Amino acid sequence: MDAIDVIRAKRDGAALSPAQIDWVVDAYTRGAVAEEQMAALAMAILLNGMSRAEVSRWTEAMIASGERMDWSALDRPTTDKHSTGGVGDKITLPLAPLVAACGAAVPQLSGRGLGHTGGTLDKLESIPGWRASLSGAEMLDVLAATGAVVCAAGGGLAPADRKLYALRDVTGTVESIPLIASSIMSKKIAEGTGALVLDVKVGSGAFMKAEAPARELAETMVAIGADHGLRTVALLTAMDRPLGAAVGNAVEVAEAVEVLSGGGPADVVELTVALAREMLAAAGLPDAKDPATALADGSAMDVWRRMIVAQGGNPDAPLPVAREEHVLRAPASGVLTRLDAYGVGLAAWRLGAGRARKEDPVSFGAGVICHAKPGDTVREGAPLLTLHADDTSRFPRALDALSDAMEITDSGAPDLLPLIIDRIA
Template sequence: MHAIDVIVTKRDGHELSAEQIEWVIDAYTKGEVADEQMSSLAMAILLNGMSRREVSQWTDAMLRSGDRMDWSALDRPTADKHSTGGVGDKITLPLAPLVAACGAAVPQLSGRGLGHTGGTLDKLESIPGWRASLSPEEMLGVLSSTGAVICAAGTGLAPADRKLYALRDVTGTVESIPLIASSIMSKKIAEGTGSLVLDVKVGSGAFMKTVPRARELAETMVAIGTDHGVRTIALLTAMDRPLGRKVGNALEVEESVEVLAGGGPSDVVELTVRLAREMLAAAGMSGAKDPADALADGSAMDVWRAMIRAQGGDPDAALPRAAETLDIPAPASGVLTRLDAYGVGVAAWRLGAGRARKEDPVSFGAGITLHAKPGDTVREGQPLMTLHADDTSRFDSALASLEGAYEVAGELVVEPLPLVIERIS
């Protein structure tokens, strides 16, 4: 088989055969297909799409390029969650221990932030001593003892995806829904979970800006999961404004602990509980303890503390604080009608909470505290938000990214997206 034949098949709008897909993924992983050839194929897929069969077989080939984790030794069903990313999206932190407190096991492999979207591992690494890198044996040990683990994925999971992901990033093919869906799902299925709940974000702060595009991605991923025997459902959720009131690594850990203590912002609590119920139902545990009760009685907090300790962290240690703060006042009295998630996310990134390249360090204390959300009444001069940075020189660029990102008017004219827009199964 030859790479040019595979490229031409898709270039001309035809479906790739199972044999072509199997061969090209294997040969690319081994270095027998050149980057420029895979770039051409990725562009042909972007332009001409893929059928459900092709996407499923493409995912399967990437999945089989590496290891697949096995949790059969556990005495309870497994459930996992994946978010497509956003601003202030700290849901994994309270969600994993919450679902574990209700009886399921949660093997959560997470990533780091890039650009305006934060990364779960960066947030947790703000806790002194906490380790992201665990061996499979250590993961199983933490899962067995606490019910939940959040850690970095090993290099053996879907290596074909790691190679193709880097290529897509520099060839203008990131937006291809078949390639996005197969990238996410090959890694998630390789994690070995029995059920999966997808949180597909919609809005300015999300990768998918519109509901139709988000729905297409969600439906594609649900189909892949179903075809691979993983019970999969998806929620489309709002990312036109930030989630919660804190954006930044240690700030989001702080807010997550507030949720686990029975408090926290209503949107974070609502989405955490909704996703927990979906995960338990997908794992066949609809009769389990209700997540709202596990937040109220402290059992979710107990799992959190045990999970952090099991990974070397100190749940009682003080979190990092930025050295400098700057308040942004309301320009007038009225209603906060808009707070753009993307603008807030870029500002937090510029304050030091995020990174431009994978190798860049992050400032654990940097970020933004939001004192008002869309629909709230504010007074002129009242702080709308507080910026946190280690160096005052970062404030100007953050302020520039917030220009036009918020508005105060007499009344709320356009209703924001509902927190949960749609459920897809």
């Protein structure tokens, strides 16, 4: 085959054949198709889309570029969750041990933050001693011992996706829904889990700002799962305001521990329990222990502590604390009708909680604590947000990010998305 023929076919709106897809993905992974050629094909896919059959085959080709994990040695069914990312989205932290406490095994391969969205591995690495990098054998050992593991994906899973993802990032083709869906699903299918629940975020703090493209992405991923024999369900959930009160790394770990202790913000608890119930049902455990009970009786906390210890961490060690803080106070009394997720996430990033490039370090103590959420009544001069950073020079740019992120009115209810917008299966 020839790369030019494949590019022209998609440029002219034709459907790529299974043979064309298999060849071009394999050849690109091997270096036989040049970066500029794959960039042209990615742009053609962005502009002309892909059919369900094309997306499914493209996903299969990326899976075939690497290894597939196998959890058949475990004595319980496996299930996993993937979030498309947002601000304050620490759900994986309480969710993995919670689902394990209810009888399923959770092999959770997670990533790092980039830009205004946080990364699960960055959050967990704020726990002294905790290790993100585990071998396949170590993952299996932790799963067998605790029921849950959260770690970095190894280089052997879908290497074609890793190469293509980097190319999309610099060629303006990140937004292609077929390429987003196949990127996520190739890794999740290669991960070998028996069931998958997708948390597709909608709103200013999410990758998908509007409901329509988020729904299309969710439906595409659910279809890919069905085509590959993976039980897949998606929830569309709100990301027009931050999730919970804490945005950062260590501050989000502390909030997750509150949830596991039977407390925590109501929205974090609601979404964690809803996703846990979906994961258990998808794993074929509809009669499992109810997740709300596992939070209340401490069994989820027990799994959390064992999971952290199994990965080298100390669950009792003090979490990092930033050296400096700045309190942003309410300029007037009234109802907080808007707290924009993107603005808060951007502020946390500028405080040091995130990174601009994958190789950048993060400050584990940096972040934002929200003292009020949309719908709350606030008093003039009362704390709205507390900003945490290791260097006071970071505060002015963070405050700039927040200048248009909040709105206080005399009365009236905020115009917010429901926390759980829809379920797609």
